[in-house]
Amino acid sequence: MAHVVFVDSTAPTLTALETAKEMGHFVTFIRPADASALKLSSLSRERIESAEKSVDQAVVVDRLEADLLGALRRIHAERRIDALLTTSELAVIPTVRAAEELGIRATSTLSMETAVTKDLCRDSLREAGIRSARHFRAEIREQAVEAARSLGLPLVIKPSRSAGKEGVAIIREERELSDYFDELPSSRRAMSQTVATLVSTRLLMEEYIEGVLHSAEIIANDGDIEVFMIARREQATNNPLYEVAAVLPAGLTDVEQREVKEYMQEIFSRLGLTVGVYHVEFIMSGDGPVLVEVNGRIMGGMAPFVYRHITGLDPFRLLVQEHLGEKPHVPRPPFGSAGISIALGSVSGGILPDGVEEQVEKVKQKYQPLASSLNLRSGQRIPKQLGNFTVFGFCCLPAETTEQARARGLELISDLENVLGFDIAKYAL
The missing domain is CATH 3.30.1490.20 (ATP-grasp fold, A domain)
Structure with a gap:
């Protein structure tokens, strides 16, 4: 039984704690009071408490930056930590810094800071002659x-x-x-x-690079990377900065997938990213893939639910195995199915009509989502979308192919617009 320690979490990735427990590990969850990604969601206090009760040990630290290392030293002294990881972007640097201080397997702090700091990352790629904006x-x-x-x-x-x-x-x-x-x-x-x-x-x-936005989900694997999924990122027609959906798999050709793998290997080797699971966004341009950003954590939102539907494998299991230094078996394309994770945002904002609960349930029954967070109520005020943190819900749909997934996503959005009474950000087929 290994001791696996999670530092912070997003709302959807709380499931990772439960996965680690199901794998038979002793699990500690550290939640910072000042800068937790859980504060960015509408997650109920009951759900957080339920997640904390599901682990062997839950610890709250007042300040992520100032108090994390001291708390981890005490935990490490009582029970040696075998894996230290996070699914929260806010906690990426403090976590790898603490791991380096305690001698726990992790990518170096310098490598991670360079990777996730966009200008430093661009500088490093340019110096190495790797394609970059x-x-x-x-x-x-x-x-x-x-x-x-x-x-x-x-x-x-x-x-x-x-x-x-x-x-x-x-x-x-x-x-x-x-x-x-x-x-x-x-x-x-x-x-x-x-x-x-x-x-x-x-x-x-x-x-500005012309092309289609994608993401590669990557296991660092001691520097010999494994690209275990490539997703197409659908951008809103009303504002291309907003990501409406992630479609898994992306539908790239075999040649394009090899090109992405070779490009990502160049990036990871140059930056020295050796441990962890990464979410890397890139644009597929006319000249090939061009990096947008490296995120030092696993895919976010509800994309993990779609990945599990397509492959039958829990991606959080891959995350834990990677941090323990194991070499997990990863399903490879072609996959037998597809899916889409939709982030629902209102173009103008609005107030939900009476009876919306029953109408939303009818939409759910029609589409049979893999997972959703459409907990809407009559009279609820929905804000205008101003970014990723102002969406009012997520919905994951199964499909047979990438193109069917894209079409089903737009059909769902159209049906929800009729129910809710306002425009929802959508993408172009």
């Missing part, structure tokens, strides 16, 4: 204007470290860059305090 960094308006004239328009501007697309914008005209800086102070004040702990004030500016 042209970029500049900026902290003030004047630097940004100069960078924009060098890069040309359109371009993308974003914090060098962020979450949930906070602070990200596509700039198509120079006046939009000025507007971005005018609005920056108020947008940062409006940001959740939890997210603000992660978002950098240093900005990355990079050329």
